Amino acid sequence: MRLSTDKLACVRGGRVIFSDLSFEVRGGESLVLLGRNGAGKTSLLRVLAGYLQPSDGRILFDGGDPEADLGEMCHFVGHQNGVKLHFSVEENLQFWAQYLSVGLSAEEEKARIERALDGFGLTDLVDMPAGFLSAGQKRRLCLARLLVAERPLWLLDEPTVSLDTASQSYVSTAVNDHVRGGGMVIAATHIELGLKAARVLELGAHAYGGREYGADYGSGERRN
């Protein structure tokens, strides 16, 4: 499995956010996006998820279901949690499990929800209406979605927002397990996620006053 971009560019509000961006992520690899506020981390993730159209360049994905488009291959965790406050923790996960995967059997669904609850330390809160959860617990419920439907590519935009140090370890465990299982993770984060063998992609030349860089950012990758 391989995700690559070819000279990707994104223009928003008449300003070049990034351009000539080429990089590659293979199954079992993770990529950490770094850059100052406004460097285009979120924009890049949204382009990859298909919410934004790239103004130039291509995204290529090898492997996986050839029928599905990239959006159906990926999990996107953005700034908002997508948590329904009137549903309990379990009902929230149940909906995403049933909605995001096709033809899921009842036992499989139950097993996945249990694994997701366990993986993010929510087992004790299973019957709690999500409206009563703290911000960090809501974020964990949002991230538990990653485990109820199997998708090869995880796009995480600041996944650890409002999480304490103990809760951050849930995220790094889940992400490392996913990568070890052959999945791909692209995460924008400003804190150390504890990712093993993560590569780093620095964004941001354009954000500092729109200098035309023209360089291949992919060559700027370095081992973490």
Next chain:
Amino acid sequence: MSGFLTLIKRDIRLALREGGAVATALGFYLIVVAIMPLGLGPDLKLLGRIAPGVLWVALLLSALLSLDRIFMNDFEDGSLEIMALGPLPLELVVVAKSLAHWITTGIPLALAAPVLGLLLNLDGGAYGVLVLTTLIGTLGVSFIGAIGAALTLGLGRGGLLLSLLILPLYVPILIFGVSSIMSVITGPSTFAASFMILSAISLAAVVLTPWAAGAALRMQFR
């Protein structure tokens, strides 16, 4: 298909739990129709004559109140974005959510209509027709409304704009809804003609509006 039914069930359950929106639409309908005789005086003949029109106009206004609920909550908490990554095309998400809106708002309004008809001295033979036309008419109301709801998502307070966009599109539903009830009370046109046109408008809306609303939603994600 399973994702489609899952989504409808979830939306219905949410509407029941949140409660407010359905109750607001029904309450508004009740109040508008109930104060009408107070304003017009106790002339039963007059009330009976204008009853179909009043019932339909009030129904459209009440439905309008609840339209922004179709997408707004899911858009604000990010659920809609995640739904776009599901196996269901965005157009079918629109169909599921519009259907859920019809079930939770359109059907209760249609069932309330005959009760309110009593307040307006609606002709005895028209109650069955009233329920039938409002049931099929509200289907079109929900689906056409979905376009407006999707277009005004990012605007915050898009309520007025939503009404300006959508009310003109409701005019055909209003005309043929009222005329099919009138045909039973006074004639001269036949019921079948008006009712079939009303049904055609609603069914065409079911087929055509999801494309427009889906495109509007994609625009909102940018």
